[in-house]
Amino acid sequence: MTTESGEAKGLQTVLEERGFDTKGIRAKCSPVCPFENEKCCLARIFNRQEDVINQVSMLEELITKAGHHCIFLPKFHCELNPIEMYWGYAKYRYRGVFKNTFADAKAAVLSSLQSCPLDTLRHFINRTWRFMSAYRQGLRGKVAEWAVKNSAHTHCLKACNACH
Numbered sequence: 001m002t003t004e005s006g007e008a009k010g011l012q013t014v015l016e017e018r019g020f021d022t023k024g025i026r027a028k029c030s031p032v033c034p035f036e037n038e039k040c041c042l043a044r045i046f047n048r049q050e051d052v053i054n055q056v057s058m059l060e061e062l063i064t065k066a067g068h069h070c071i072f073l074p075k076f077h078c079e080l081n082p083i084e085m086y087w088g089y090a091k092y093r094y095r096g097v098f099k100n101t102f103a104d105a106k107a108a109v110l111s112s113l114q115s116c117p118l119d120t121l122r123h124f125i126n127r128t129w130r131f132m133s134a135y136r137q138g139l140r141g142k143v144a145e146w147a148v149k150n151s152a153h154t155h156c157l158k159a160c161n162a163c164h
C-alpha cells in the first residue's frame with residue numbers, strides 16, 4: 001500500500017499491481033456507488049478485496065492485544081447499545097449531585113458511574129435484546145418501541161428504577 005519511502009501508492013497503482021485493468025474507471029462514485037454494482041469505481045473494487053474486508057483496525061488490534069474483546073455496535077442505534085443506557089443513567093445521577101468545586105465534580109463522576117445497580121444493568125441489556133428481537137421480526141420505529149415497552153412490562157418481575 002505504500003512506496004519504499006512510505007508514501008501511499010494510490011488506488012490505481014495498488015489495483016494494477018493486483019492485476020486489475022483500471023483504464024477508464026473513475027476513482028470514486030459521487031455521492032455514493034450505485035446499489036448492486038461491484039466494479040463501478042476504483043474505491044469499490046478496492047474495498048471488495050478480501051484482505052481489505054478482513055483488515056483489523058488499529059483500534060481493534062490495540063484493544064485485543066491488551067487482552068480485551070472489541071465489539072463494534074451499529075452506529076446511530078443507541079437502543080442497541082446497553083452502554084449508552086448505562087451512560088445516560090450515570091449522567092442523570094451526576095446532574096443530581098451538588099458540586100461546588102472541581103474535586104467535587106470528579107468525585108461525583110466516579111460515584112455516579114458506580115451508582116448503577118446490577119439489576120439495572122441487566123435491564124439495559126435485556127432491553128437491547130428485546131429491540132434486537134423486534135427488529136429481527138421486521139418491526140421498525142414506533143412499532144418496535146411499542147413492542148419492546150410492552151414486553152418489558154410483562155417480563156419485569158419487580159419495579160426497577162430504569163423502567164418505572
Ligand SMILES: [Zn+2]
Pocket residue numbers: 028029032033034040041042044
Ligand atoms: Zn462506485
